[in-house]
Amino acid sequence: MGTTVSDNEWVGGAGAWSDTNLAEIQERLADGFDPGQRLFWLRSTPLHQAAQEGAVKVIELLLASGAEVDPADSYGATPLWEAVRHGQDDAVRLLLAAGADPWRPCIAGRSPGLQALFTELADLFAHLPGAPRVSPRLRELQETVDEMMFSYEDYNEGFCIAFVGEVAEDEVIRRLGADPGLCPPVEAGALWEAEHASPAELLRVASPPGGGVVLIQTEGVLPVHDGVARRVTTGGGVLAGAFPLAGTSVDIWRDGFSIARPSVHEQLSDDSLFELWMCRFGDCGAHPSVSMERILALMTLLTATYVTEEWLWSAPMRLVPVELRSDGQGR
The missing domain is CATH 1.25.40.20 (Ankyrin repeat-containing domain)
Structure with missing residues (x-):
């Protein structure tokens, strides 16, 4: 040969x-x-x-x-x-x-x-x-998810973000170890300056109009840090976090435990969450949606939390200091 x-x-x-x-x-x-x-x-x-x-x-x-x-x-x-x-x-x-x-x-x-x-x-x-x-019901469900998926087509944010479901905003702040009364909303235009003036590591926390809670860090990974996800979901709740624009995976936590970290193009399995199928995970070209759209759609489907670009950059948000113990667990 x-x-x-x-x-x-x-x-x-x-x-x-x-x-x-x-x-x-x-x-x-x-x-x-x-x-x-x-x-x-x-x-x-x-x-x-x-x-x-x-x-x-x-x-x-x-x-x-x-x-x-x-x-x-x-x-x-x-x-x-x-x-x-x-x-x-x-x-x-x-x-x-x-x-x-x-x-x-x-x-x-x-x-x-x-x-x-x-x-x-x-x-x-x-x-x-x-x-x-x-069934018409399944067809309608898939079409609804696809429509929601494509609604994220203009999302253009490279930061780390997590959606939280089944937990109120004040309770999220308490679980992060802070006092909600000491974390007042900060106007959108003042967030960056306030973050950089603080000696503590901060998370932006806010609730979009449709419900749920959003965690954002423009320069860091706190929204997908195991310590944050564990705290926020312990006692009940679900968190789905990612770098939607640049990443391909989603961290999913429920009730204090990591339950999955699916990647967009990996083959699904018999044990895969139903929501992964609905959001076209595992698809490598049969559907025109892109990774970012699928990731955000999955985060929305799991947590009933939906965001728009306009809301992300115009809504007042609370800056919550987060101190994580070095316990050898997680990222």
């Missing part, structure tokens, strides 16, 4: 299973590479990887070389599932034509076809035999 890279090194390389690498794949297969083998580091098969890439020529080659069309990876996902979640319509068509089962449950009882029915790939599945009927 015209390469010294071993199969184990090569299979996980960037673009290894793309159509641009077709010649090398053909060469590897001719030298005995098993087209259906498990790729240990990727926890899947070559067909899964090609489906993610939308590499139709590679998919055709692998199938012609004996690869099964519907193997499950370590998550339970099939190549068709991967083609759907990556929005690869040509790969979807090819896999369906090759006999992939659109209604096979993969993760959390969901099939590739069901997932597709809520995306722009819906027309490829809606009229296939066995297509499930999506």
Whole structure:
């Protein structure tokens, strides 16, 4: 072979299973590479990887070389599932034509076809035999979440922010260790100067019009610090925090415990929160929403707290001093 890279090194390389690498794949297969083998580091098969890439020529080659069309990876996902979640319509068509089962449950009882029915790939599945009927209530719920998600499209704040549900503003301040009476609202235009004049580390705390409580730190990570989240939710409550503009994950706490830290593009699992599915987590291209919109939508859905740019920069907020003990826990 015209390469010294071993199969184990090569299979996980960037673009290894793309159509641009077709010649090398053909060469590897001719030298005995098993087209259906498990790729240990990727926890899947070559067909899964090609489906993610939308590499139709590679998919055709692998199938012609004996690869099964519907193997499950370590998550339970099939190549068709991967083609759907990556929005690869040509790969979807090819896999369906090759006999992939659109209604096979993969993760959390969901099939590739069901997932597709809520995306722009819906027309490829809606009229296939066995297509499930999506209830109007579920369809309406997804449309409502999508609408809320897209309402965040103009969000442009790079700071750390957390939404808190089921806890009143004064109680949040008390749980942070401060006296609400000593934390009066500060007008928006005076917040920055007041923060920088204080020797203590401060959190901005305020309640948007629709309910809930918002924690903000323009230069720091307190809203997602384990110590803050633990205090704010101990005794009841839920907190969801993130760097929505630059980050890809959300810290979720309930009743004093961290319950999840999902990342936008990671594969979901049987145990994933229902809200993650509704906010398109795990989707890598089938839906046009972006990470920031999904993160903020999830934070809103979990806490019933919604913010707008106008409110963030015009509302008076309370500056709450936060002193965290060095107990070796959390960030």
